[in-house]
Amino acid sequence: xxxxxxxxxxxxxxxDDEAGMRAGAERALEGFTVALPDxxxxxxxxxxxxxxxxxxxxxxxxxxxxxVLLDYKLPDMTGIDVLADAPGAADFLTIxxxxxxxxxxxxxxxxxxxxxxxxxxxxxxxxxxxxxKAARSIYLQRKARRLEDEKRQVxxxxxxxxxxxxxxxxxxxxxxxxxxxxxxxxxxxxxYDQMIDxxxxxxxxxxxxxxxxxxxxxLESGRKKRSIETVxxxxxxxxxADAVAAMAAEKKVxxxxxxxxxxxxxxxxxxxxxILSNLLSNAVKYNREGGRAVLELxxxxxxxxSVRCSDTGIGMTEEELSxxxxxxxxxxxxxxxxxxxxGLGLSILRKVVALYGGEVxxxxxxxxxxxxELTLRDxxxxxxxxxxxxxxx
Amino acid sequence: xxxxxxxxxxxxxxDILEQVALTMKAAGYNVATARGQEDAEEIxxxxxxxxxxxxxxxxxxxxGFALCHHIKKLYPEVPVILLTAVSAAxxxxxxxxQEDASSWMRADILLDKPARPEQLxxxxxxxxxx
Numbered sequence: 001x002x003x004x005x006x007x008x009x010x011x012x013x014x015x016d017d018e019a020g021m022r023a024g025a026e027r028a029l030e031g032f033t034v035a036l037p038d039x040x041x042x043x044x045x046x047x048x049x050x051x052x053x054x055x056x057x058x059x060x061x062x063x064x065x066x067x068v069l070l071d072y073k074l075p076d077m078t079g080i081d082v083l084a085d086a087p088g089a090a091d092f093l094t095i096x097x098x099x100x101x102x103x104x105x106x107x108x109x110x111x112x113x114x115x116x117x118x119x120x121x122x123x124x125x126x127x128x129x130x131x132x133k134a135a136r137s138i139y140l141q142r143k144a145r146r147l148e149d150e151k152r153q154v155x156x157x158x159x160x161x162x163x164x165x166x167x168x169x170x171x172x173x174x175x176x177x178x179x180x181x182x183x184x185x186x187x188x189x190x191x192y193d194q195m196i197d198x199x200x201x202x203x204x205x206x207x208x209x210x211x212x213x214x215x216x217x218x219l220e221s222g223r224k225k226r227s228i229e230t231v232x233x234x235x236x237x238x239x240x241a242d243a244v245a246a247m248a249a250e251k252k253v254x255x256x257x258x259x260x261x262x263x264x265x266x267x268x269x270x271x272x273x274x275i276l277s278n279l280l281s282n283a284v285k286y287n288r289e290g291g292r293a294v295l296e297l298x299x300x301x302x303x304x305x306s307v308r309c310s311d312t313g314i315g316m317t318e319e320e321l322s323x324x325x326x327x328x329x330x331x332x333x334x335x336x337x338x339x340x341x342x343g344l345g346l347s348i349l350r351k352v353v354a355l356y357g358g359e360v361x362x363x364x365x366x367x368x369x370x371x372x373e374l375t376l377r378d379x380x381x382x383x384x385x386x387x388x389x390x391x392x393x
Numbered sequence: 394x395x396x397x398x399x400x401x402x403x404x405x406x407x408d409i410l411e412q413v414a415l416t417m418k419a420a421g422y423n424v425a426t427a428r429g430q431e432d433a434e435e436i437x438x439x440x441x442x443x444x445x446x447x448x449x450x451x452x453x454x455x456x457g458f459a460l461c462h463h464i465k466k467l468y469p470e471v472p473v474i475l476l477t478a479v480s481a482a483x484x485x486x487x488x489x490x491q492e493d494a495s496s497w498m499r500a501d502i503l504l505d506k507p508a509r510p511e512q513l514x515x516x517x518x519x520x521x522x523x
Contacts, residue, residue: 167478167506168478171406171507172409172412175408175409175507176412178509179415179416182510182511184415184416202408
């Protein structure tokens with residue numbers, strides 16, 4: 001961490017017809033550095049200069065600088081004219097140098113994208129202060145652009161995987177349709193029951209994916225409507241156990257709820273159901289036949305409940321654990337074949353739990369089982385006017 | 394002594410795997426199925442196919458490529474049909490430069506998923522005759 005911050009050069013072009021001004025500015029920036037700790041950078045400056053508008057345009061054409069110090073009054077044109085003709089004017093910061101800083105010049109220059117003004121005569125300190133401000137602004141812009149690029153990349157990746165996840169079931173169902181149309185298994189309709197069942201299952205999976213996607217989108221946009229009231233988590237847990245009972249019976253997994261008689265929390269009951277049934281259904285789905293899934297709820301202080309869901313399932317390796325919360329991650333190995341899911345469940349779980357100030361912690365041992373732990377705190381009852389969706393309604 | 398030709402079908406989607414296998418069996422071929430690249434490589438140790446039908450995108454985005462390459466290295470004469478559900482949206486559109494792609498991984502043909510049975514039968518017949 002004590003490495004010297006990397007030194008980056010910003011290219012400065014000084015445009016002024018007074019030789020003394022140019023030399024003075026060059027001297028002021030020689031060896032001058034600006035530390036930008038937020039960006040872990042230290043910036044130095046390389047300086048070029050031009051004495052006329054025509055020369056300035058030549059320099060600008062040769063290479064786009066980072067910062068241009070531009071005199072308003074040049075022998076052959078004004079600084080504004082230079083800005084108007086400059087190639088790549090959007091890519092550098094302009095600091096206008098003016099002897100007579102009239103309001104009119106300032107307004108026009110600002111319209112042309114000037115970043116700042118320096119009134120002549122200025123001291124080396126004033127120049128350095130202005131340059132420091134410009135350097136900081138350049139790095140802020142670069143950072144914003146980089147974040148925007150990353151966001152675009154993440155979005156693209158999400159849509160790419162989503163498209164694949166939607167196309168796979170479509171292809172499977174379409175494939176069965178082709179086979180049925182060809183009467184591949186003869187004229188008896190009963191021979192096609194399995195194809196029909198599989199098609200229905202794949203369509204069901206697709207619908208689940210679409211619903212999960214909607215949930216996730218609502219959670220991320222903060223537009224999800226919540227109705228906060230006192231919810232008995234013990235009762236919600238029993239309901240969640242009922243919801244997975246059929247699936248558990250099929251896999252011969254024993255489901256147990258361990259909770260006090262009543263466990264009140266200020267919450268949205270839909271969200272609580274989402275959390276508990278998500279936990280339990282994973283514990284059943286990724287279990288071994290004859291295994292056990294336990295959902296434990298305990299009061300953990302005023303308005304706080306701790307939840308733990310553990311299974312005796314297939315468990316995860318360290319590597320699988322590290323990828324667990326990624327979108328569309330479904331553990332694919334010989335144990336998980338035939339387990340359906342949208343791959344969005346844990347993303348949703350984590351986002352809903354965050355609404356209650358909690359986070360999801362997972363421990364797992366490959367081949368032995370996994371345990372999901374989280375803490376839920378009383379949700380805040382939102383002030384009605386704070387919800388923009390209700391405005392003007 | 395049978396004269397049935399052997400076909401290896403590889404897809405990580407159980408439904409597609411069954412569909413392609415059924416289509417090929419009904420057309421009179423011997424069929425071996427594999428659920429992924431590793432699975433297929435193991436089968437290839439003892440099963441010499443006359444033709445392989447391989448899904449492009451399995452465990453990894455390029456599993457199909459790698460497997461295709463592997464098959465061609467073992468058995469250069471065995472034709473390989475790659476099935477793709479890949480479109481322009483994924484940034485991996487092969488239709489425009491199909492020749493490029495197939496020369497690299499040496500697949501004999503790329504078919505869109507799901508391949509229609511008659512299309513699959515026709516391509517298999519054509520490739521096995523050649």
